[in-house]
Amino acid sequence: MSATKDGDSDTGAGRDGDEAAVSRFVERFAAEMTEAGMQRMASRVFASLLASDESALTSAELSERLQISPAAVSGAVRYLTQAGMVGREREPGSRRDRYRLHNDLWFETFTRRDQLLARWEKVLRDGVESLGPDSPAGLRIAETAAFMQFLDSELKGLMTRWHAHRETLDLGPRT
Amino acid sequence: MSATKDGDSDTGAGRDGDEAAVSRFVERFAAEMTEAGMQRMASRVFASLLASDESALTSAELSERLQISPAAVSGAVRYLTQAGMVGREREPGSRRDRYRLHNDLWFETFTRRDQLLARWEKVLRDGVESLGPDSPAGLRIAETAAFMQFLDSELKGLMTRWHAHRETLDLGPRT
DNA sequence: CGCTACTTTCACAAACTTGTGAAGTTAAGG
DNA sequence: CCTTAACTTCACAAGTTTGTGAAAGTAGCG
Numbered sequence: 418m419s420a421t422k423d424g425d426s427d428t429g430a431g432r433d434g435d436e437a438a439v440s441r442f443v444e445r446f447a448a449e450m451t452e453a454g455m456q457r458m459a460s461r462v463f464a465s466l467l468a469s470d471e472s473a474l475t476s477a478e479l480s481e482r483l484q485i486s487p488a489a490v491s492g493a494v495r496y497l498t499q500a501g502m503v504g505r506e507r508e509p510g511s512r513r514d515r516y517r518l519h520n521d522l523w524f525e526t527f528t529r530r531d532q533l534l535a536r537w538e539k540v541l542r543d544g545v546e547s548l549g550p551d552s553p554a555g556l557r558i559a560e561t562a563a564f565m566q567f568l569d570s571e572l573k574g575l576m577t578r579w580h581a582h583r584e585t586l587d588l589g590p591r592t
Numbered sequence: 593m594s595a596t597k598d599g600d601s602d603t604g605a606g607r608d609g610d611e612a613a614v615s616r617f618v619e620r621f622a623a624e625m626t627e628a629g630m631q632r633m634a635s636r637v638f639a640s641l642l643a644s645d646e647s648a649l650t651s652a653e654l655s656e657r658l659q660i661s662p663a664a665v666s667g668a669v670r671y672l673t674q675a676g677m678v679g680r681e682r683e684p685g686s687r688r689d690r691y692r693l694h695n696d697l698w699f700e701t702f703t704r705r706d707q708l709l710a711r712w713e714k715v716l717r718d719g720v721e722s723l724g725p726d727s728p729a730g731l732r733i734a735e736t737a738a739f740m741q742f743l744d745s746e747l748k749g750l751m752t753r754w755h756a757h758r759e760t761l762d763l764g765p766r767t
Numbered sequence: 768c769g770c771t772a773c774t775t776t777c778a779c780a781a782a783c784t785t786g787t788g789a790a791g792t793t794a795a796g797g
Numbered sequence: 798c799c800t801t802a803a804c805t806t807c808a809c810a811a812g813t814t815t816g817t818g819a820a821a822g823t824a825g826c827g
Contacts, residue, residue: 438722445715453708454629458816467736468719470728476774489816491775512773512825523739533628540620544643547613553645560763561642564698567757571750582742588735633786651804664786666805687795687803768827775822784813791806797799 440482443468458485458493463502466518473506473517501529524576531569538565615657618643633660633668638677641693648681648692676704699751706744713740 443464450460461483466474474482479490494516497503502525506515519525541562548555618639625635636658641649649657654665669691672678677700681690694700716737723730 435722442715442719442722446712446719449712449715456815467733468723468729472728472732486817487774488776488818492816495775510825512771512823514774522736537621537624540617540624544617544621547610547617548643553647554643556763557647558642560758560761561697563758563761563763564754567754571753575746575750578746579739579742583735583738586735586738588731588738631785661787662804663788663806667786670805685795687793687801689804770825770827772825773823775820777820778818780815780817782813782815785811787808787810789807791804793802793804795800795802797801 439468443482456493456496458483458489459496459500461485462490462493462516463497463518466503466516471517472520473515475513475515477513479516501525523579527572527576531572534565534569534572538562538569541565614643618657631668631671633658633664634671634675636660637665637668637691638672638693641678641691646692647695648690650688650690652688654691676700698754702747702751706747709740709744709747713737713744716740 443461446467447457447460447464450463451457455463462479465479465482466472469478476487476490476494479485480487483490494503494505497516498505502519502522504517504519506517507513508515541558544558545555545562548558550556550559618636621642622632622635622639625638626632630638637654640654640657641647651662651665651669654660655662658665669678669680672691673680677694677697679692679694681692682688683690716733719733720730720737723733725731725734
């Protein structure tokens with residue numbers, strides 16, 4: 418069925434795999450991310466980038482693949498760059514931007530996470546004061562704050578172990 | 593205004609700490625959770641329970657403290673119970689339900705997390721097929737799937753370490 | 768130096784979410 | 798059994814969010 422031919426494509430056999438199947442994957446994965454709390458368009462853009470061979474696409478490509486307006490791409494990209502999940506590059510002699518997934522994808526994402534944890538911890542520590550440090554509720558909240566702190570401290574080691582573990586997989590060098 | 597007196601309160605000095613301060617904490621913490629993606633009312637109910645001495649409140653108490661209708665409480669509680677973050681108890685000879693934070697709060701929450709991870713991993717593995725396991729995109733997605741699997745495996749050890757670490761804190765026995 | 772290709776911003780319409788009052792359901796207690 | 802307290806469901810109003818087309822900004826390239 419369908420679609421594998423694209424006219425000016427040059428790498429031959431299905432440049433990013435079977436288009437329909439890829440699109441299905443993109444939508445499925447995006448749906449999961451959306452359910453986990455990310456904006457819909459941002460999820461879709463992210464998933465598209467993840468599923469692209471270059472791990473980078475231009476605005477126009479995104480617009481076409483996802484069937485959305487340039488404005489929607491713009492909005493999604495703003496969100497993703499602010500969240501530090503995607504970088505923007507200008508191709509030297511051209512007026513196109515390319516949006517690129519950071520290589521160290523999950524590292525970047527988790528790095529931000531600890532700022533979040535720090536904020537939560539702060540709010541919780543203040544809460545202990547409000548409730549009285551010896552009340553049951555105060556103690557429970559102190560425990561929660563301690564948990565956040567613990568998580569924060571664990572994150573570093575976790576990423577180190579991931580990088581080590583990653584080496585043992587034969588996934589080839591980073592793209 | 594002060595509000596510390598509440599008429600039928602019996603434990604004396606501010607049953608759950610200074611009411612205004614507690615409410616402020618509840619709202620602040622709930623706001624953080626909301627920003628992180630949880631529904632507003634669910635966040636507020638959760639925060640209220642966290643800040644209550646019993647770690648449990650009745651529907652009426654929630655309704656009053658948060659100034660929301662019973663219907664809103666009902667909706668929030670449904671969400672929280674489905675997410676496994678809150679349990680429902682019926683007080684024996686009474687028609688009131690009490691909603692209770694699970695003791696092992698964070699353990700419960702993280703336990704669910706691995707189901708989420710498993711789902712993501714599944715979607716990703718399917719994606720590898722769609723993209724071709726040898727394409728750059730396929731490899732990247734395989735790496736992502738591997739990361740999810742890695743995270744899942746780490747979670748167990750993490751919670752074990754947390755429980756150990758928790759013992760070293762003088763927070764008294766579990767509530 | 769102006770043309771043109773690309774991107775962003777803006778105002779608005781559509782769609783979804785959220786919280787409410789009111790009616791409906793269940794079960795304790797007389 | 799009947800009453801009544803407590804919870805749930807339902808339909809809807811209010812408020813947000815989301816995505817779009819159109820206009821305005823930027824910057825390559827002739």
